[in-house]
Amino acid sequence: MKLKKLSLRVRIFIAMIFLVLLASILITGVAVYQNKEETKDYHEQRLERKEANIKRHIDFVIQETSFEVKTEKLPFIFKEEIYKIASVHDLPINLYDLDGQLLKSSIATLTQDSLQTCLNAEVLNALANTVEHRFVQKRKVNGETYQSSFTYIKDQKSKPIAILNLPLLENDDFLAKELNEFLERIAFAYLFMLLMAIALAYVLSKYITKSLNTISDKINRTRLERRNQKIEIDSATVEIAALVKSYNSMIDELEESAVQLATSEREQAWREMAKQVAHEIKNPLTPMRLTVQSFQRKFDPTDENIHQKLDEYSKTLIQQIDTMSSIASAFSNFAKMPAQKNEMLNVVEVVDLSLDIFNEDYITFSSNREEIIANFDRTQLIRVVTNLIKNGIQAIPKDKTPEIVVKVLEENKMIKITVSDNGIGISDENKSKIFEPKFTTKTSGMGLGLAMVKNIMETYNGSITFTSQLGIGTTFTVTFPKE
The missing domain is CATH 3.30.450.20 (PAS domain)
Known part of the structure; x- marks a missing residue:
């Protein structure tokens, strides 16, 4: 395996062990070299000492001899003395x-x-x-x-x-023995050092990479669409501190960019909404204009059917005006942010009262408790329930007996409200668009109901989900905390 493919922790671990082994080899090599040099010096110095002592002994013999001190007389002078001197030294x-x-x-x-x-x-x-x-x-x-x-x-x-x-x-037998003993001792010392180095390298590499792992985890969890937490590391090294500072600066810039992006997206959404509203309002205005023009051309006070024609023109205008009023109301309800006038209310009671608006026998209601208290806005809760039931009713074809089932459940301090219908279901291609503003599969309406429900639930830290099967029906589930 190539070194560059190993993790930083493993590379630090290997590097530290390698340094210890290299240091051990170098120290051993220096010790052996030093021993050889000391052995050499020992023999040279020993020879010098022996030489100096023997020369003094020879000088003493020369001073004490009775022979004439000449080169040719030396064999006689040291005939016996040379053996004594050799034996003594x-x-x-x-x-x-x-x-x-x-x-x-x-x-x-x-x-x-x-x-x-x-x-x-x-x-x-x-x-x-x-x-x-x-x-x-x-x-x-x-x-x-x-x-x-x-x-x-x-x-x-x-x-x-x-x-x-x-x-x-x-x-060199004695010195070689000393060297061997020294190498044995240093081998045990190096073995102990190696074991200590392995343990230290493990702990140190773990300590060094701990901060990097923290930073890596934070970076992996960084998302543009949500608020990201900054990194706080105590007792960090200068390099790690610089990296943390850079990351935190990046988070600040990212949040600033996210705000700008959200503002831009919001402005774009409002522009699209304005275009949609303008388009929807123009649709009824055209037949209204044609109706008025037709009435203006054909108006004849003497016509015996004038009252019947006037009634038909009025009905046409009223119908188009109602359409425009419905468009304005839908847009107003979607655009208006939920005012959080929270109160402690019984969710079971409020949902049950919401059903009275429809007064239909095919709508059934049940709850796993008689009383479920939550901190919520009554008006907004009624708006959520009525929109879901209304969507369910509109999803049921005319040739099918309608069935709407509403349930309220309390699970682990969370409240769930489910609305099930036996309608046509939602196709796979439409599931990803179902909560988008102005998206609708119906011939009437602006497609703002579910987008408004999603907006309300997100305001109260809740969520909305659904399950659907084509030809069988759809179940919407809203979930929100009790407090």
Whole structure:
């Protein structure tokens, strides 16, 4: 799986573990390197100490000898002393003349592998030409590494009389054991650190991404059509705080845009409504105009049927005037926002009284309680019920026996009013438009009744829903809280 496809939390977790492992490897590498350097320094310093002590011991022997201190006399001077010195300092000793020929050695068995009988020119030149008059050479003999130091032995007048060679075996067993023990201890320490790092990385990554998840959830729930809550996070980092500030600023701008959009939509809706009203009013005005014009042309006071014709003209005008009055009333009822003159009322009683307006035997009413008290406006509640019943009656075809069932229910501090009819039902293509203003499937009316009911219910934090089957009927349900 590619790293970029992993979540931020997983990437933080992996990064922290990787850093701990990398740090462990680097520290171990540095420790091993440091051990090697210390081992090297240890052997060099040990050789220097041995050399200084042996040279002091040799100087003491030279001072105490009865032989003449010359190069050729050294084998006699150190005939027995060389073994004592080697034993005391626990180090083999070789003496060479100034030309590089072996004079005396503390090594009992002379072999070419362990001892040089003649020094090469590199050693002699280094001794003669360096300021320290000292040369250290590394050799491997039988798989073992030796450090050999070469320096001058001087007489009492500080004149070089011989070359002192001290071969030191680099025995790293003790240091290697110490290194292994150190690596074992540090391995346990790193294991503990790794476990702690895993736990810390888990907690830390969860803490870091918690704020981001909060912001992500808020963004996912952000909607233009509703009021969005701002993010409040305590003890946020600078980066998270900046992100939260940007989100909250966006919410402010979004709300401002939503208000502007709602205003624009409302203005557009009123313009559409005005066009619809104008169109509906023009429809009856045309036949009224034609009727008046016809009456004006054909009016004859001497006509014996003048009273009959006048009555027909009057009926036509009254019918069109009633149509215009109905249009004006429907528009007025829809446009007028519900005035919330709330009162504590018995919903069962108010709904039952609303049915008396229709006075039809095919309307039945029932309730799961005799009294359901709610805080609502009486006039608006009657308007909701009468509109739903009126729609139900109009949806029933003439060749069918009408049935309207009204129910009032109280469930979990919510009140439900259902109005069911056995009408023609609502087609699937019309279900999404049923609550839109000016939408209607009837030949008369402006289609404002259900839009008005929806408007009233939303004002009281309620809702309106419906279920419908073609040819069987429709049930509208309004739901609102008791308080």
